[in-house]
Amino acid sequence: MRETKPSFFSEMPLDILHLILGLLDPRELLSLTRTNRAFRQTLLADNARPIWKSARMHWPGGSPDCPPDISEARWADLLFGDAKCDMQGCKSEDVPVNFTLRRRVCRACMKEHLVSKRIYRRVYPKYDKSILYLIPSGNDGCRSQFWERKRCEYYWDGDIQNMAKQVANYQEDIKSGKAGAEDAFLSFKSARTAYVESVTEHAQVCMDWLEDQEYLRRKQAVLRIKARRKACVIFSNER
Known part of the structure; x- marks a missing residue:
């Protein structure tokens, strides 16, 4: 049996590899x-973050900054990856990103996972409604027709459930008389309120960027058409 030789890739110094990537x-990095x-x-290692950031910054028109709570690779996937639904098993394509939910989800999956403020009490009778002030709504994260028609705020069910668990932990600490529990809970709610505001503001930047990217794409398409027409005219004159 022929002995397998180690690949050139595995022997390459990491700093040289990062320079090439x-x-x-x-x-191209996503591919x-x-x-x-x-x-x-x-590419998914923690020390590869500068590679993704450099790639984003050199993209024509630049790109929005990566939020601190997600990885650069995931952010690149949202901005530049295949427009497929993130939900496992779903094969929907041409799905827009919702920048407050930080997900790319099709209409069918959104209808399955979104909870409106109007029916929140019915779906989660044991949860306090104040939880909704601690998580971003999907309404401010996308300008698609699906969201433009919504007259009520909608929230991702997983975000609601995760936040409910965190709130319950703080309330349990307060109930048990843990020292500083009330102050910790107040600080947590204050931080979350600021977080929701920052996510909403950042989403607006991202949606503006998408519109600018679409303008650049159309402009480049027009330039390519003009270049082809010019080449055809030159070719015809030379015959």
Whole structure:
């Protein structure tokens, strides 16, 4: 049996590899993560964050800053990845990103997972309604027709459930008489309120960027058409 030789990739110094990968754009990096395990592990490692950031910054028109609570790779996937629904098993395509929910979810999956403020009490009778002030609503994260028609605020069910657990933990500490529990809960709610505001503001920046990107795409398409027409005219004159 022929002996397998170690790959050139595995022997390459990490700093040299990072230098090479830093020349690629976000879509090329995303493609590499799907090539093999070695590339995936390298690009999804914590020390690969500068590679993704550099790729984003060199993208035509730049890109919105990556939020501190998600990875650069995930952010690149939302901005530049395949427009497929994030939900497991769903094959929907051409799905827009919702920047407050930080997800790319199709209409069918949104209808399954979104909870409106109007029916919140009915769906979660044991949860306090104040929880909704601690999580972003999906209404401010996308400008698609689906959201433009919504007259009530909608929230992701998983976000509601996760926040309810955190609030319950603080309330349990207060109930048990833990020292500083009430102050900790107040600080938590204050931080979450500020977080929701920052997410909403950042979402507006992201949606404006998407519109600018669409303008650039159309402008480049027009330039390509003009270039082809000019080439055809030159070719015809030379015949």
